[in-house]
Amino acid sequence: MIEFKSVTKRYSNGAIGLQDASFTIEKGEFVFVVGPSGSGKSTLLKLILHEEVPTEGEVYVNGFSIHNMRRSEIPYLRRGLGVVFQDFRLLPNKTVYDNVAFAMQIVEAQPKEIRRQVPVALALVGLSKKAKVYPDQLSGGEQQRVSLARALVNNPSILLADEPTGNLDPGISREIMYLLDEINQRGTTVIVATHEKSLVDEMEKRVISLDYGRIIHDVQKGNYTNEV
């Protein structure tokens, strides 16, 4: 489903984003990507999204070749991916409901489908009651749930989360992380870049650890540091 083959990403200023990284992620996996700041976690996710392209090596995602793709194919790659960011990225002038519905509108879903799927997605993240509220009237954790609902409403096969709890209190972070786990239980592949040491250790998922752009550990049921 996702395959990196000896991938190196060098930015135009010479900075190394990722260095000779190879790994495979199968359908239905839950993977944490960890490492110090600047180690290349975001770069890895950006390569999956085709926000960046590899300098060397090959990246395959859902049958698309990221390293060799026409610009016009990018939207169709992204329709199979849900994305969540640290800063939520909601539209402030749209209600919770409209923020989620928006994701369906722009992929030209039928209005009937939209009316059916949006409440389902909101229920999944536990926000059914806040449908008519605007984002700035929500707590950070609630805003992140909205962005999760938006990422999920088009039923992506892969969910990417770049430090989804970076702006949240520990208790709320935990809720969000377990919500991601629940989403994963329903069959969605989930990849989370995070600094949450205790949650990573507690959840016993596959952990890919990066340092200076290199994969230093890739362990099933691993923990944050992977040192014994």
Added chain:
Amino acid sequence: MKFRTIKYMIREGFSNTYKNLLMTLASLTMVVSSLLIFGLFLLVTLILTFNLKQMEKQIAEVVIWLDKDIAPLQADDIELRLKNDERVLKCDRITKEQAFAELNEALEDPSLLKGYTPEFLSESFRLRLKDAGQIDEFAQEMRTFTGVEDIDFPKDFLDKLSLILKWINAGSMFILALLLIISVSIISNTIKLTVYARRREIGIMKYIGATDWFIRWPFIIEGIIIGLVGSVISFVITGYLYNALETYINSEAVVSGMSLIRMLPLKDIGGQVLFVYIIIGVVMGAVGSIISVRKHLNV
């Protein structure tokens, strides 16, 4: 594209135009001022060309002299052919008697003609062509007619005039194109501000998997709306100013007893001007939008 998508885009286009009222007004001001400059130039060109063409028409008289001893039947034949010629607007036959009378009138001292009869003059045709530009070709053709002695028309003058007209045409095309490019870049800079204000939204749309055209269309529609409204406003202003100028020139003409410049009646060119304004306004808005969105689509 699906029908509901088109509906969605048109709705977005309108609501964005309305929501960003300040930006809309800024772009609108740009469109209107560009169009007014453009229109001023266009009208000057139109009026100048029209006046020169009028002048050309007045000057472009062709005189066909017949052989002095031509048979009357042959002269009738030539007259018939001229009158049936599609290029000919008007054709007067000047008989020897008429020519003699005119000569008599033109001379200060009629006694000079004493002893002469009209027979010493040639018969002629005076004609005007529908298109003065065809005059050379027409004259060449007439020269080959048997019974035609000579052909007169102000060749040098007409050649110069048509050269001037050509230069005016080429020059005005160039300047109009230049104005258009400048306008598009000014407008796209204004729209850029709108796009900049919405770059977050564009970024989110890109991440969710919206196609470039899906993102572009609402902006293009917004540009088209501004272009359309701008062209109508410009047209109204232009019409008002044009009428005022026309009234002024006509009153001047009355006072001075003559009119050097003839204005084209607005009702004759109004449609043309409105058409040009709308086309340019719409193109300016649409192209301006496309240019301004471009940078933000590369995510």
